[in-house]
Amino acid sequence: MSTATELSLSASDFRDGIQYFAHPWPGADTLATKPAIGPSQTAIADPADPAAVFQTLLAADALRYLTLQICGSKASGHPGGYASSAEAHAALLMLGHKHIVTEVGHHAPGFYSAMFLDGSLEAMGINTAAELRARFRERHGLLGHLSGAIPGLLAPAGPLGQGQHFAMGGALLNPGTLFPVTIGDGGLGEPYILSAFMHFKTAFPQVTNFLPVLVWNGYSQEHHSMVSLLSNDAMIAYWKAHGFADVILVDAKDFDDANQDGAYVDSTRFSHSQRLAFQGAALEGIARAAKQALGGTLTAFVIKQLKGAGVHALGAKAHNLYPADTLDAEHIMNGLKRRALHMDAWDIVRMNLSRAGGGPAGQTVATERVRALPDLGTLPLVDYPLGENQVPATAFGAVVAAVGQRDPSFVVSNADGNEASAMKNINDALKIRHPTIDPLYNQSPSGQVYEPLNEDACAGLAAAIALFGGRSLWLSYESFAINGWPIVQTVSQAMAELRRKTPSQVNMFTAGALEQGRNGWTHQRPEIEAYCAAMMRNGNHYPLFPCDANMIQAAYDWALHSYNKSIAIFASKTALQVRTTLAQARQALEDGAVNLYESASTEGPLIVLAVAGDMILLPAFTARDALEKNGVRVRIVGIVNPRRLYRPGDVSWNSVSEPDEKFMSDAQFDKLFDGDALLALSGGPSATLEPVLLRANSKRDVLCWQRGETVATPGELMSFNGVDAPGIEARAKQLLGL
Numbered sequence: 001m002s003t004a005t006e007l008s009l010s011a012s013d014f015r016d017g018i019q020y021f022a023h024p025w026p027g028a029d030t031l032a033t034k035p036a037i038g039p040s041q042t043a044i045a046d047p048a049d050p051a052a053v054f055q056t057l058l059a060a061d062a063l064r065y066l067t068l069q070i071c072g073s074k075a076s077g078h079p080g081g082y083a084s085s086a087e088a089h090a091a092l093l094m095l096g097h098k099h100i101v102t103e104v105g106h107h108a109p110g111f112y113s114a115m116f117l118d119g120s121l122e123a124m125g126i127n128t129a130a131e132l133r134a135r136f137r138e139r140h141g142l143l144g145h146l147s148g149a150i151p152g153l154l155a156p157a158g159p160l161g162q163g164q165h166f167a168m169g170g171a172l173l174n175p176g177t178l179f180p181v182t183i184g185d186g187g188l189g190e191p192y193i194l195s196a197f198m199h200f201k202t203a204f205p206q207v208t209n210f211l212p213v214l215v216w217n218g219y220s221q222e223h224h225s226m227v228s229l230l231s232n233d234a235m236i237a238y239w240k241a242h243g244f245a246d247v248i249l250v251d252a253k254d255f256d257d258a259n260q261d262g263a264y265v266d267s268t269r270f271s272h273s274q275r276l277a278f279q280g281a282a283l284e285g286i287a288r289a290a291k292q293a294l295g296g297t298l299t300a301f302v303i304k305q306l307k308g309a310g311v312h313a314l315g316a317k318a319h320n321l322y323p324a325d326t327l328d329a330e331h332i333m334n335g336l337k338r339r340a341l342h343m344d345a346w347d348i349v350r351m352n353l354s355r356a357g358g359g360p361a362g363q364t365v366a367t368e369r370v371r372a373l374p375d376l377g378t379l380p381l382v383d384y385p386l387g388e389n390q391v392p393a394t395a396f397g398a399v400v401a402a403v404g405q406r407d408p409s410f411v412v413s414n415a416d417g418n419e420a421s422a423m424k425n426i427n428d429a430l431k432i433r434h435p436t437i438d439p440l441y442n443q444s445p446s447g448q449v450y451e452p453l454n455e456d457a458c459a460g461l462a463a464a465i466a467l468f469g470g471r472s473l474w475l476s477y478e479s480f481a482i483n484g485w486p487i488v489q490t491v492s493q494a495m496a497e498l499r500r501k502t503p504s505q506v507n508m509f510t511a512g513a514l515e516q517g518r519n520g521w522t523h524q525r526p527e528i529e530a531y532c533a534a535m536m537r538n539g540n541h542y543p544l545f546p547c548d549a550n551m552i553q554a555a556y557d558w559a560l561h562s563y564n565k566s567i568a569i570f571a572s573k574t575a576l577q578v579r580t581t582l583a584q585a586r587q588a589l590e591d592g593a594v595n596l597y598e599s600a601s602t603e604g605p606l607i608v609l610a611v612a613g614d615m616i617l618l619p620a621f622t623a624r625d626a627l628e629k630n631g632v633r634v635r636i637v638g639i640v641n642p643r644r645l646y647r648p649g650d651v652s653w654n655s656v657s658e659p660d661e662k663f664m665s666d667a668q669f670d671k672l673f674d675g676d677a678l679l680a681l682s683g684g685p686s687a688t689l690e691p692v693l694l695r696a697n698s699k700r701d702v703l704c705w706q707r708g709e710t711v712a713t714p715g716e717l718m719s720f721n722g723v724d725a726p727g728i729e730a731r732a733k734q735l736l737g738l
């Protein structure tokens with residue numbers, strides 16, 4: 001092939017900004033005279049067609065070229081891992097499969113390149129390669145790791161070990177559509193990926209329309225991958241041990257005629273004929289894997305090729321660009337020149353990818369549309385009488401059961417057991433999805449309750465379903481929720497960016513620290529509340545603290561009628577006094593807080609007890625009695641929806657999809673929280689109390705969770721943490737100077 005040259009192009013030409021062009025490849029005069037995907041086609045007709053193979057390899061090199069060039073334009077980004085997947089990604093696209101997610105956020109520049117070539121990025125005003133370069137890793141552009149806000153891209157990718165959830169959730173919601181997911185062998189070290197696949201396969205054996213594509217390149221970010229020494233047979237066995245009926249592995253080493261050392265080789269160093277042979281094998285393998293996955297056979301595809309294949313460096317050294325790796329650097333220029341294509345080849349690639357899948361992914365994939373959902377109608381909320389003792393979790397469970405009965409695609413996920421959280425009524429109505437039929441344990445192969453004993457798998461499937469337009473619910477013990485929270489955080493941010501409405505991602509956490517006495521500190525970890533509190537400032541995250549069984553029903557109803565939000569409901573599995581009517585509960589959720597009690601007397605100093613939680617109200621009301629006996633007036637305010645208690649300037653509310661500009665006014669806030677002193681209380685960390693502490697005018701203090709200990713009763717645990725009635729009374733008196 002000849003040396004690449006530079007050409008000047010019209011600013012309206014999509015190729016404007018591509019720096020180097022080359023002479024046509026050998027065979028282009030017969031194999032690239034017209035696009036392999038015709039005007040009325042959505043995919044290549046035959047993966048064995050030499051023209052299809054030739055043009056798929058053109059697409060692979062076009063993707064490599066753009067990936068390196070846009071990274072070089074900012075001397076930043078990650079070209080190496082994606083480069084080793086180019087033949088597989090190009091094959092998926094040429095076969096018409098565009099519902100592609102990834103576990104690897106570092107593959108972002110390759111995915112952006114694909115969306116540029118198929119025309120999806122035109123919706124962002126990115127029409128040329130020059131604009132693609134300019135908008136990479138810039139605000140309002142193409143962020144460094146994948147986002148589902150980019151037209152044509154389905155889901156975010158940042159933390160490793162998450163992409164498989166999106167593939168499985170998409171497959172579950174969209175039968176008959178293939179959801180490939182690319183996985184890096186560096187990320188394969190995460191313990192959740194294959195265990196998540198295996199549990200899903202056991203629970204949903206009929207759902208096989210997802211296709212893991214392992215990019216096995218021997219390296220992680222800065223060193224060899226932990227699976228780099230596995231043999232091909234061992235890798236195949238590894239996947240088969242996790243439920244995959246067939247594993248199709250294409251190893252570049254088998255095609256190497258450049259005598260490269262090691263188990264991992266760079267296919268771009270092969271002769272032209274062997275490059276085509278390798279691409280042909282990958283194309284045929286992907287085609288067979290896709291057909292099997294869509295036909296009911298759980299299948300995985302593995303492409304084995306050296307990291308950095310075809311770009312500026314090899315191995316882990318290809319992973320990341322640094323400030324010196326500019327487009328003027330010799331090694332970057334040489335990498336681009338090696339991948340340069342003829343001008344006509346770019347036209348062929350552009351036409352093929354724009355036709356594949358029926359058009360640009362930004363216009364055709366399922367996640368670009370609002371998903372139609374069954375109407376839930378009026379939910380059967382029960383208005384329990386004031387003063388009656390009811391279990392909040394059980395009251396909540398009855399509403400969840402009704403939702404599942406009215407929406408067959410609704411999924412509830414739980415790792416530690418609904419029955420243990422006083423929500424057996426969910427299992428009674430919706431059944432645990434399990435291959436073993438057993439009425440005693442509410443098990444059914446068609447159940448709607450997904451119970452892997454892994455919070456990552458629970459949170460992952462629920463979050464993916466919500467992001468892709470379905471209704472879901474993740475239930476967890478508060479103490480264990482942190483193990484699944486990272487993907488909820490990822491999806492919360494993704495929902496904040498989406499250009500369409502989708503049901504909010506809803507979670508409910510029971511058995512908080514105060515209920516878990518005899519279990520000891522292993523079950524007393526309320527730090528998840530602090531995580532939620534930190535996320536409130538994002539603009540679309542809402543931790544809710546219903547006071548009783550009526551309010552938790554209202555909270556779930558409120559969550560079900562919201563969009564593009566992340567909502568975490570915290571409630572007890574202990575029978576507690578009903579303190580609000582349903583009408584009061586609904587108003588409290590809208591306002592953010594509710595006055596639960598006020599002393600009748602007008603004499604004496606006023607202490608305001610601002611309480612986040614339900615069980616913590618027990619010592620608060622007991623302390624009230626003691627304080628009133630000492631001539632102190634008491635107002636008890638339930639902090640229900642603390643996000644609404646911030647000032648508008650505290651929260652990035654106007655930067656998110658489906659913005660919520662409702663915040664409690666100063667006048668209403670002062671009416672609720674002003675007194676001679678304010679004592680904020682939480683059975684968890686103090687972070688959820690921040691909105692009140694920021695705005696309160698009175699002298700104020702905090703009592704909250706400190707740490708866990710093995711105790712016999714919740715009361716003893718409260719005492720250990722200083723949030724019992726005597727502790728509240730003493731601190732209140734201290735604040736008032738009594």
